[in-house]
Amino acid sequence: MSALVVESLSVVFGGFRALDDLSLAIDAGEIRGVIGPNGAGKTTLLDVISGITRARSGRVTLGEAIDLTRSSEAEIARAGVRRKFQRPSVFPALSVRENLEIGCGAGCPPAERSRRIVEALTIAGLESQADRLAGLLAHGEKQWLEIAMVLASDPRVILLDEPVAGLSDEETERTVGLIRGLRRPDRAIVVVEHDMAFVEAVADRVTVLHEGRTLYEGAMAGARAAPRVIEVYLGR
Ligand SMILES: Nc1ncnc2c1ncn2[C@@H]1O[C@H](COP(=O)(O)OP(=O)(O)OP(=O)(O)O)[C@@H](O)[C@H]1O
Ligand SMILES: [Mg+2]
Incomplete structure (x- = not known):
C-alpha cells in the first residue's frame, strides 16, 4: 500500500x-x-x-x-508529514526533554506524551542527556535530537x-540504527x-x-x- x-x-x-x-x-x-x-x-x-x-x-x-x-x-x-531540515534546529536554551515536549505538540495527552518522550529518548540514545540543555549537545547529538523531535510528533x-552531513563515521553508523528504528508498518x-x-x-x-x-x-x-x-x- x-x-x-x-x-x-x-x-x-x-x-x-x-x-x-x-x-x-x-x-x-x-x-x-x-x-x-x-x-x-x-x-x-x-x-x-x-x-x-x-x-x-x-x-x-x-x-x-x-x-x-x-x-x-x-x-x-x-x-x-514531518521534516528534518539539513541544519539542526533544536531549541538550544531548552533541555532535551523540553525540546521533545515541543516535538509532541500541544494537543498530546500527558500519558501519551510521556510514552513518546521515553520512546524518542531511547531511539535517539539520549536517555542520559534528557535534562541537559540542547545547546550543549555535540553536533551529532543535536541531529539525533531533531530526529527524535520529529518522532515525538508520531508522524506518518x-x-x-x-x-548525516557533518557527522563522523561512527556517528553516521549510529544514525543508520536510529533511522531504521523509526520504521513502522x-x-x-x-x-x-x-x-x-x-x-x-x-x-x-x-x-x-x-x-x-x-x-x-x-x-x-x-x-x-x-x-x-x-x-x-x-x-x-
Ligand atoms: N527557491 C528557488 N529559486 C530558484 N531556484 C531554485 C530554488 N530552489 C531550488 N532552486 C534550483 O532548483 C534546482 C534543484 O535544487 P534542489 O535544492 O532541489 O537540489 P538538490 O538535489 O537538493 O541538490 P543538493 O544535493 O545540492 O542539495 C537547483 O538548480 C536549484 O538552484
Ligand atoms: Mg538539497
Missing part, C-alpha cells in the same frame, strides 16, 4: 524546471533513499511534499485521500534531508543523502533523481550498476 504518491509533479523556478513531470510512490513501512547530483531536485521534492514550495502541476497524495499540493504547510504537518511520513520514511554507504545501509530502495526526473528506482546495488547513474552521479 502506498503511503505517499507523487504524480506528474513539476516545479518551475523562473524558466527552470527543478522537478520535471516526476512520479514516484513510497509504500507504508518503507525507507526510501533519494539520491542524485547537486541540483537534481531532491530538496525541492521534500519542499513540495511539506508544502514549502508550490508545484506548477501534478499531485502529492498522502494515504487514500489528502492532496498535499492543495494543503498549507500547517495542514500538512497536522496530517503527520518522515522526511530527512542529509541527516504504517509509516513511510524518505531520506535524502549524498553518503552512498549510508543510503545503502538505511534504505530499502533508492530513487536516483537527475534534472528533476527519475533516472533509476530500485535496489541500491542496481543503482551502482546502472550505466546512466554511474555517468551522471556515482562515477564522478
Whole structure:
C-alpha cells in the first residue's frame, strides 16, 4: 500500500524546471533513499511534499485521500508529514526533554506524551542527556535530537534531508540504527543523502533523481550498476 504518491509533479523556478513531470510512490513501512547530483531536485521534492514550495502541476497524495499540493504547510504537518531540515534546529536554551515536549505538540495527552518522550529518548540514545540543555549537545547529538523531535510528533511520513552531513563515521553508523528504528508498518520514511554507504545501509530502495526526473528506482546495488547513474552521479 502506498503511503505517499507523487504524480506528474513539476516545479518551475523562473524558466527552470527543478522537478520535471516526476512520479514516484513510497509504500507504508518503507525507507526510501533519494539520491542524485547537486541540483537534481531532491530538496525541492521534500519542499513540495511539506508544502514549502508550490508545484506548477501534478499531485502529492498522502494515504487514500489528502492532496498535499492543495494543503498549507500547517495542514500538512497536522496530517503527520514531518521534516528534518539539513541544519539542526533544536531549541538550544531548552533541555532535551523540553525540546521533545515541543516535538509532541500541544494537543498530546500527558500519558501519551510521556510514552513518546521515553520512546524518542531511547531511539535517539539520549536517555542520559534528557535534562541537559540542547545547546550543549555535540553536533551529532543535536541531529539525533531533531530526529527524535520529529518522532515525538508520531508522524506518518518522515522526511530527512542529509541527516548525516557533518557527522563522523561512527556517528553516521549510529544514525543508520536510529533511522531504521523509526520504521513502522504504517509509516513511510524518505531520506535524502549524498553518503552512498549510508543510503545503502538505511534504505530499502533508492530513487536516483537527475534534472528533476527519475533516472533509476530500485535496489541500491542496481543503482551502482546502472550505466546512466554511474555517468551522471556515482562515477564522478
Ligand atoms: N527557491 C528557488 N529559486 C530558484 N531556484 C531554485 C530554488 N530552489 C531550488 N532552486 C534550483 O532548483 C534546482 C534543484 O535544487 P534542489 O535544492 O532541489 O537540489 P538538490 O538535489 O537538493 O541538490 P543538493 O544535493 O545540492 O542539495 C537547483 O538548480 C536549484 O538552484
Ligand atoms: Mg538539497
